[in-house]
Amino acid sequence: MDQITLKRIELLHPKLRDEALAIYKEICTELKGKAMCRFAWTFRSFAEQQQLFRQGRNGVPGSIVTKAQAGDSYHNYGLAIDIVLIKDTDGNGSYETASWETKADFDNDKVADWMEVVRIFKKYGWEWGGDWKFLDLPHFQKTFGKTCMQLKAIRRTQGGIDYPNF
Numbered sequence: 004m005d006q007i008t009l010k011r012i013e014l015l016h017p018k019l020r021d022e023a024l025a026i027y028k029e030i031c032t033e034l035k036g037k038a039m040c041r042f043a044w045t046f047r048s049f050a051e052q053q054q055l056f057r058q059g060r061n062g063v064p065g066s067i068v069t070k071a072q073a074g075d076s077y078h079n080y081g082l083a084i085d086i087v088l089i090k091d092t093d094g095n096g097s098y099e100t101a102s103w104e105t106k107a108d109f110d111n112d113k114v115a116d117w118m119e120v121v122r123i124f125k126k127y128g129w130e131w132g133g134d135w136k137f138l139d140l141p142h143f144q145k146t147f148g149k150t151c152m153q154l155k156a157i158r159r160t161q162g163g164i165d166y167p168n169f
């Protein structure tokens with residue numbers, strides 16, 4: 004298992020940590036080690052989100068990467084995960100190459116590795132950004148029926164803590 008991913012699972016909302024670990028273990032079994040899955044983003048603080056939002060706007064360098072301001076993303080509550088596949092291209096045992104190829108079948112089992120990951124998340128009741136009108140293929144979220152606006156309000160009543168209780 005990817006140690007970076009295990010650390011990032013610990014940054015998720017406490018309600019989701021155990022489940023995300025179970026999901027990750029299933030993914031690792033399913034992909035059989037030819038390519039691994041890494042959770043590229045889990046929790047993103049309000050400050051980090053706002054910094055990301057500013058990128059590419061009002062003269063800030065970089066290209067626009069998000070439409071979401073602080074509090075408008077489920078990542079800001081630790082309720083979302085973005086994945087990437089990592090490959091050991093040179094065969095030296097370290098997974099050094101990132102891949103966002105959603106159709107690649109690195110483990111040769113006739114199912115794209117990306118879609119194997121999607122199936123596992125969905126089995127646990129997570130939404131996939133690949134089902135949306137504006138595709139966000141690496142993104143998964145579990146919202147517990149709460150909108151970001153509701154979560155923002157709950158967070159405010161709890162003194163702006165990172166993982167609001169609900």
Ligand SMILES: [Zn+2]
Pocket residue numbers: 044078083084085141142143
């Ligand atoms: Zn995301």
